[in-house]
Amino acid sequence: MATTMDQDAAGGPLKTADGTPLKRKLAQAMFVSRMRALGLVAPLLAFVLAAFILPVIIFMFRGIYDDTYASRMPNTPALLAEWDGVSEPTEEMYAALVKDLIHARETKEIGRVATRVNREFSGARSTFTRSARRAQRLEAPFKEALIGVNDRWADIQLWQGMKVAAQSLTPAFYAAALDHKYTGTGEIIAQDEERQIHVRLFLRTLEISFVVTLATLLLGYPIAYLLATLPLRTSNLLLILVLLPFWTSILVRTTAWIAMLQSQGVLNDMLVFIGIAPDDARWSMIYNKTGTLIAMTHILLPFMILPLYSVMKTIPPSYVRAAKSLGATNWTTFWRVYFPNTIPGIGAGALLVFILAIGYYITPALVGGENGQMISNFIDFHMRRSLNWSLAAALGGTLLIFVLFLYWLYDRIVGIDNMKLG
Amino acid sequence: MKLWIAIGAASAMALAGAAKAEDLTVVSWGGAYTKSQVEAYHKPFTAETGKTIVSEDYNGGLAEIKAQVEAGNVKWDLVDVELSDAVRACDEGLAETIDKSILPAGADGTPAASDFIAGTNDVECAVPTIIWSTIYAYDSSKMSDGPKSIADFFDLEKFPGKRGLRKSPKANLEMALMADGVAADEVYDVLGTSEGVDRAFAKLDSIKSEVVWWEAGAQPPQLLADGEVAMTTAYNGRIFNAVAAEDKPFNIVWDGQVWDLDLWIIPKGAPNKQAALDFVAFSTATEQLAGQASWISYGPARKSSVDLIGDYATKPGLAMGPQMPTAPANFENALQNDFEFWADNQDELNERFNTWLAN
Numbered sequence: 001m002a003t004t005m006d007q008d009a010a011g012g013p014l015k016t017a018d019g020t021p022l023k024r025k026l027a028q029a030m031f032v033s034r035m036r037a038l039g040l041v042a043p044l045l046a047f048v049l050a051a052f053i054l055p056v057i058i059f060m061f062r063g064i065y066d067d068t069y070a071s072r073m074p075n076t077p078a079l080l081a082e083w084d085g086v087s088e089p090t091e092e093m094y095a096a097l098v099k100d101l102i103h104a105r106e107t108k109e110i111g112r113v114a115t116r117v118n119r120e121f122s123g124a125r126s127t128f129t130r131s132a133r134r135a136q137r138l139e140a141p142f143k144e145a146l147i148g149v150n151d152r153w154a155d156i157q158l159w160q161g162m163k164v165a166a167q168s169l170t171p172a173f174y175a176a177a178l179d180h181k182y183t184g185t186g187e188i189i190a191q192d193e194e195r196q197i198h199v200r201l202f203l204r205t206l207e208i209s210f211v212v213t214l215a216t217l218l219l220g221y222p223i224a225y226l227l228a229t230l231p232l233r234t235s236n237l238l239l240i241l242v243l244l245p246f247w248t249s250i251l252v253r254t255t256a257w258i259a260m261l262q263s264q265g266v267l268n269d270m271l272v273f274i275g276i277a278p279d280d281a282r283w284s285m286i287y288n289k290t291g292t293l294i295a296m297t298h299i300l301l302p303f304m305i306l307p308l309y310s311v312m313k314t315i316p317p318s319y320v321r322a323a324k325s326l327g328a329t330n331w332t333t334f335w336r337v338y339f340p341n342t343i344p345g346i347g348a349g350a351l352l353v354f355i356l357a358i359g360y361y362i363t364p365a366l367v368g369g370e371n372g373q374m375i376s377n378f379i380d381f382h383m384r385r386s387l388n389w390s391l392a393a394a395l396g397g398t399l400l401i402f403v404l405f406l407y408w409l410y411d412r413i414v415g416i417d418n419m420k421l422g
Numbered sequence: 423m424k425l426w427i428a429i430g431a432a433s434a435m436a437l438a439g440a441a442k443a444e445d446l447t448v449v450s451w452g453g454a455y456t457k458s459q460v461e462a463y464h465k466p467f468t469a470e471t472g473k474t475i476v477s478e479d480y481n482g483g484l485a486e487i488k489a490q491v492e493a494g495n496v497k498w499d500l501v502d503v504e505l506s507d508a509v510r511a512c513d514e515g516l517a518e519t520i521d522k523s524i525l526p527a528g529a530d531g532t533p534a535a536s537d538f539i540a541g542t543n544d545v546e547c548a549v550p551t552i553i554w555s556t557i558y559a560y561d562s563s564k565m566s567d568g569p570k571s572i573a574d575f576f577d578l579e580k581f582p583g584k585r586g587l588r589k590s591p592k593a594n595l596e597m598a599l600m601a602d603g604v605a606a607d608e609v610y611d612v613l614g615t616s617e618g619v620d621r622a623f624a625k626l627d628s629i630k631s632e633v634v635w636w637e638a639g640a641q642p643p644q645l646l647a648d649g650e651v652a653m654t655t656a657y658n659g660r661i662f663n664a665v666a667a668e669d670k671p672f673n674i675v676w677d678g679q680v681w682d683l684d685l686w687i688i689p690k691g692a693p694n695k696q697a698a699l700d701f702v703a704f705s706t707a708t709e710q711l712a713g714q715a716s717w718i719s720y721g722p723a724r725k726s727s728v729d730l731i732g733d734y735a736t737k738p739g740l741a742m743g744p745q746m747p748t749a750p751a752n753f754e755n756a757l758q759n760d761f762e763f764w765a766d767n768q769d770e771l772n773e774r775f776n777t778w779l780a781n
Contacts, residue, residue: 111513115765122770125513126762195773200780264648287634370589370635370779378776384483386769387510 060400063177063393067168068116072109073100077166080159085185089159094142101128101135113165119388120172121161127152160184173394198378198395202402205374208292208364209357215297216304216353217346224308224345229317239309246302254366257295261286261367287369295363300356304349311345347414351407358403375399445473446697450502452479453640454663458717459502461735463705466713470704473697484511487689491516496691499698505683506592506768508548509761517547517687524699525549528726529708537708537724539748541758548685549706552720555681555747555756556593559661560653561646563671572678572755575653576601576629586645586654589635591775592764593655593680596757598625600678606757613763619771623778635779646672662719662745666734676752682759683723719745 014022038045070077075096083093104110114128131149138145146153163184164172172182179196180188190196223242227235245253260266263282271277285291315338323333361376368377375395382392410416448464450456456477464475478498480486484507490496503511511517522543525534535543542550558575560568569581576598587594599609599618602625612618634651636642642656643664658679664670686705688698704710711722712730719742722728728748734740743749747756764771 108519109515112515115510115513118766119769123766125766129513194777195770197773197777197780200777204780262648263650365637373780381772384485386772387484387488387514388769389488 059389059393060397061393062390063173063397064171065169066116066173066390068112069162069165070168072104072107072113073166074103075099076162080163080166083159083163085160085163085183086156089143089156091141091143093159094146094153095140098135098138098142098146101132105132105135117158117161117165119391120164121158123152124158124161127158173390174398176391177394177398198375201373201375201378202398204289204371205358205376205399208289208296208372208374209354209360211293212296212300212357213304213350213354215293216301217350219297220301220304220308220349221342221346224305224312227305227309228312228315242302242305245298250299250362251366253299254295254363257291257298258286258367261291261294286367287372289368289372291367291369292364292372292374295367296357296360299363300353303352303356307348307352308342308345311342311348315341343414344418347410347418351410354406355403358399445475446499446694446701447476447478447497448500448502448701449478449480449498451482454667454718455659455720458714458720459705461717462710462714463701466710467701467704471700475701483507484514484516487511487516488514491690494691496689496693498689499692499694500701501687501689502551502684503548503687505545505548505550505685505759505761506764508545508683508685508687509765511687511689512545512547513765516690518690518692518695519547520549520688520699520702522546522549524703526703526707528724529730530726532726537726539723539725542683542723545685545761548687549702550683550685550723551706551711552684552714553681553723553747554684554720555658555676555679556588556597556655557658557661557674557676557679557747558597558653558655559642559646559672559674561649561671562673564649565652568673569653569675570677571601571675572597573601573603575655575675575678576625578629578632581652583652584632584634584650585629586634586636586642586651586656588655589637589779591771592768593759594626594775595619595622595771596680596759597655597678598622600755600757601625606678606755609757610760610763619774623774626778643670643672646670658745658747659718659720666719666737666740676747677755679747679752679756680759681747681756684720715742715746721746721748 016022016025076093079093079096083089101110104113110129110132114125117128118125127150131146131153134149138149152158160183164170164182170182171188175182175188177198179191179199181191182188223238227238227242230238258265262268263284267285268277268282271283272279277283285294319337319341320333323337328336359376360374361380364372364374365377365380368374379392379395382388382395450459456479460477464477467473468475482504484503487498487501490498508517522534527533528537538550539553542553562568565581569575574581575585595613596609599612599622600606602621604612613622634645636645636654639657639660642654643660645651645654647664647670658674661672661674665672686702688695688702692698706723708724708726708730711724712727714720715722715727715731716733716735722731731743731746734742744751747753
């Protein structure tokens with residue numbers, strides 16, 4: 001077919017009126033229309049690039065790059081890079097440090113440097129700021145002089161922390177995001193057991209997201225089925241009932257759950273009244289993982305129902321009738337005919353709910369208590385409280401990589417084409 | 423790199439919108455606290471200088487200030503921060519250095535340097551206004567013979583029931599050690615050793631199963647009122663407010679209180695720096711600090727203000743003096759939050775606390 005199109009009877013390429021080959025002319029025409037399309041989306045593309053993608057990339061960069069130390073302490077970084085990280089620091093290093101302390105005090109940047117090193121070695125902050133105040137008056141030999149000011153300077157771990165901080169391009173934050181520690185000698189070792197928190201939180205975030213996705217599917221599927229099959233008047237009313245909470249503020253819905261589930265709340269009062277729960281041992285259903293699961297399932301339910309509904313709406317009722325008239329039982333009809341047709345909706349709804357759940361923040365913050373917190377709450381903590389933006393970037397980056405991996409896995413197993421949002 | 427950060431932060435903040443140019447933008451915590459500042463500082467300042475003040479609310483932390491300073495687009499002139507944040511803002515170069523010589527002498531003639539309570543005016547880019555305290559409180563209508571000491575808070579046998587605690591190691595570790603018998607002036611020495619940290623966590627462990635964790639200052643009075651907890655730590659002003667304004671039967675136990683400061687800082691590059699400095703000097707004068715104390719039960723940072731404290735503004739006859747964390751009867755076993763200790767150890771202790779919570 002293609003060969004006959006491309007060639008005329010004489011065997012030469014097909015040409016247009018002005019003599020250019022048809023193939024090239026076609027390509028030109030396609031190019032023009034593509035450019036026109038690009039021109040139309042250009043404003044949005046530029047906006048997304050400038051307001052979303054660029055800031056995200058720049059922020060991600062903080063997770064691997066921090067020049068707080070190297071850009072403010074001119075003399076020590078080179079010496080620290082050469083140092084093997086285990087031998088006794090030399091007099092030359094101490095002398096360079098005194099020079100740097102004087103310099104950083106003059107530029108009023110000593111606090112930032114001290115805070116950076118303190119992330120690697122607790123106690124470095126006061127050691128730096130106090131020593132910097134007295135650095136001007138110190139005289140050689142500087143090693144004895146500095147240790148005289150503060151005996152922490154004799155601690156090799158402080159120097160190892162400085163070696164890590166002085167390295168601008170660093171795996172330290174990603175190591176910390178995965179409960180590991182990048183040491184001054186270049187190894188990555190496990191963090192102390194009593195400080196290992198992030199991996200546990202990543203796992204919990206995953207667990208909560210999976211459970212919420214499953215729960216919304218189990219609860220949403222029958223509702224979507226009802227919406228799709230009931231007469232229009234009834235189903236419209238039902239749809240409004242689904243959409244009404246969807247239009248309500250997330251804060252209102254979350255706090256409504258607090259009023260419902262707290263130990264002096266509506267549900268517990270009822271349980272006590274009926275006699276299921278004793279008054280002095282009411283059920284704790286909020287400020288823990290249960291609370292997070294219940295509230296998140298409720299809030300994310302519409303994101304499951306709507307894609308399911310839109311897919312179910314397109315399944316002709318005649319399929320089910322045909323299956324039944326051919327002798328299938330109710331279960332066979334559902335499982336072999338109806339259910340396979342709803343898979344694109346399940347895929348879309350599950351992916352939507354899962355991705356929303358994995359980054360959920362407000363609801364766990366309000367009702368999560370101590371064991372219902374998710375990784376996003378810790379990213380928030382490092383953004384607003386500890387101001388360790390590099391660690392926040394590393395945690396966010398890890399989460400992003402993880403979501404992309406799951407997306408790839410989903411594409412391999414289910415197929416991303418096999419998804420329908422409506 | 424700097425330019426890139428600036429571009430990124432600027433584009434992120436483009437949506438925040440441009441604030442209207444005003445004479446002075448003062449940012450504080452909102453609610454009854456901001457009201458006390460408006461009544462005692464803002465109104466007299468505007469009356470005296472004719473400058474208008476826009477009061478904005480925020481939720482604490484330095485994230486907004488950091489974003490504004492790094493983007494080179496500072497909108498706030500003055501921010502009310504906790505001591506630990508003031509120190510951090512200073513360290514990270516987010517706040518302007520304040521020349522302390524602009525502060526007026528006390529009404530009784532004491533120079534400013536010795537009028538501020540010792541240890542409160544040492545941060546070079548911040549000026550303290552009030553002393554607030556983390557105390558614990560209980561509902562006296564539900565407990566006739568209530569707890570008296572910090573040790574009682576950790577005694578589940580004598581006083582059964584849920585406990586409310588702030589979800590943060592700060593103040594909790596100190597209170598745990600004081601309840602375990604450590605004297606207030608030795609708390610930070612003990613906490614500086616790893617055995618001391620273990621000891622504090624062990625004490626917290628003994629009530630962990632009964633703890634309800636709170637985060638916002640408005641939560642503890644609500645938890646008490648709902649009967650969710652038998653007793654809870656709280657900021658003293660919040661409990662006072664529930665008692666004085668809403669007639670709740672709450673009692674404060676002052677034993678083992680951990681007191682702290684709120685201070686003014688000026689973000690680096692603030693658009694109206696000179697006006698902000700004038701306002702700092704004006705608002706931290708003896709009369710203004712004393713005036714604020716009649717609106718909320720936070721103690722003035724100046725000694726000369728103490729004698730001028732009057733009655734609660736909306737309830738004449740309710741003397742504010744005894745409600746202050748610094749009142750002699752309340753101050754017997756009190757501990758000042760040590761910012762240097764927390765600046766040095768917060769990363770480690772936060773991680774340890776969060777891991778302990780998750781277990």
